[in-house]
Amino acid sequence: MSSSIWxxxxxxxxxxxxxxxxxxxxxxxxxAEETTQDVFIKVHQRYENFNHxxxxxxxxxxxxxxxxxxxxxARKRFKxxxxxxxxxxxxxxxxxxxxxxxxxxLEQKEATQNIMNKIAQLPQKQQTALIxxxxxxxxxxxxSVIMEISEKAIExxxxxxxxxxxxxxxx
Amino acid sequence: xxxREINIEENLNRIAKVDAPPFLFTRIEAxxxxxxxxxxxxxxxxxxxxxxxxxxxxIWLISNVESNDLKVENNDAISIISNxxxxxxxxxxxxx
Numbered sequence: 001m002s003s004s005i006w007x008x009x010x011x012x013x014x015x016x017x018x019x020x021x022x023x024x025x026x027x028x029x030x031x032a033e034e035t036t037q038d039v040f041i042k043v044h045q046r047y048e049n050f051n052h053x054x055x056x057x058x059x060x061x062x063x064x065x066x067x068x069x070x071x072x073x074a075r076k077r078f079k080x081x082x083x084x085x086x087x088x089x090x091x092x093x094x095x096x097x098x099x100x101x102x103x104x105x106l107e108q109k110e111a112t113q114n115i116m117n118k119i120a121q122l123p124q125k126q127q128t129a130l131i132x133x134x135x136x137x138x139x140x141x142x143x144s145v146i147m148e149i150s151e152k153a154i155e156x157x158x159x160x161x162x163x164x165x166x167x168x169x170x171x
Numbered sequence: 172x173x174x175r176e177i178n179i180e181e182n183l184n185r186i187a188k189v190d191a192p193p194f195l196f197t198r199i200e201a202x203x204x205x206x207x208x209x210x211x212x213x214x215x216x217x218x219x220x221x222x223x224x225x226x227x228x229x230i231w232l233i234s235n236v237e238s239n240d241l242k243v244e245n246n247d248a249i250s251i252i253s254n255x256x257x258x259x260x261x262x263x264x265x266x267x
Contacts, residue, residue, distance in 0.1 A: 004200060011196050019191035036191055040199045041206075103187040112182045134183040165179060 007044050014057065015040075018064050020103065024135045025068035025127075027099050027116055035071060039064050054145065061146045065128055072120070118168040119161075126161035129154055 018039050022032035042063050050059055075097065104112045119127055125147070132143045133154075140158075144151045253260050 007199075007203075008196060011199070015191045015195065016188060019195075020188050023189070024186070033192060033195060036195055037199050037202060040196075041202055044199075044203055101186070103189045105185065105187075108182060108185060111178075112186065115179055115182055134180060135186050137184075162179075169179070 003044065007040065010043060010056070010060075011040055014060050017057070018060060021061070021064050021131070021136065022068055023101055023103065024116075024131050025065075025120075026071060026097070027101055027113075027120075028097050029100050029102060031071060031097070035064070035067055039067055042067070058146055065146070069124055069128075115165070115169070118165055121168060122161055122164055126157050126164065129157040130161040130165070133158055 015036060019032055019036045022035040022039075023029065026032055026035065039060065043060060046063075050056070054062075099113050099117075101113075101116070119130055122130065128147060129143060132138045132146065133140070138146075140151050140154045144154050147154065149157075250260055
């Protein structure tokens with residue numbers, strides 16, 4: 001089977017999941033599109049090393065999450081040198097990312113944007129657990145398989161994430 | 172407090188799933204095609220092979236110079252140099 005055909009099969013089955021997860025981490029369609037591309041290129045490159053100890057879906061989830069966290073780290077590094085970017089006359093990147101999530105209704109946009117910005121400030125594991133549970137709608141068991149930690153640990157991460165989020169939102 | 176928590180969960184649950192843009196797979200295919208283009212691979216192979224040949228030639232030349240030229244005794248070296256620039260080797264002012 002040609003590599004393009006099997007990749008298209010994997011893409012057709014998982015592209016929506018990858019794109020939406022990327023949107024929920026990165027809050028921006030342009031970054032989500034680039035991430036989706038990069039994730040499927042990684043799938044193509046690494047498929048020979050995929051040991052089938054987990055399902056393909058779980059493996060793609062992990063690649064997507066790791067890639068999104070890398071993009072967020074890169075953004076933070078970029079922000080540190082923001083003063084240099086300001087000097088450049090034609091720079092289109094000003095360190096801040098425009099919030100552009102097509103899955104959010106217009107009347108909910110401000111409130112949801114505020115919540116999602118606060119989620120982005122949580123520690124990485126809490127952030128991942130909360131996104132997978134509350135936005136992606138996965139079960140604790142599925143999350144524990146993806147994150148490779150126990151269900152109890154997921155429960156504790158979710159509880160800490162929710163209380164931190166409440167604090168950050170001004171309670 | 173409970174109301175606030177419900178609102179957070181409600182807001183997050185309301186986020187709808189959207190479709191990825193239709194042209195994305197074409198872009199992925201194009202990126203993969205440029206990454207695995209045979210021309211770029213052959214160019215890499217050629218450049219590695221040519222640098223290996225250059226390094227091998229250099230090593231061979233250096234070892235050859237060391238083994239042949241350095242064996243020439245000092246006097247021979249002096250006479251070769253003096254002959255090449257037309258100098259007399261003898262220290263005598265007047266000679267036959």
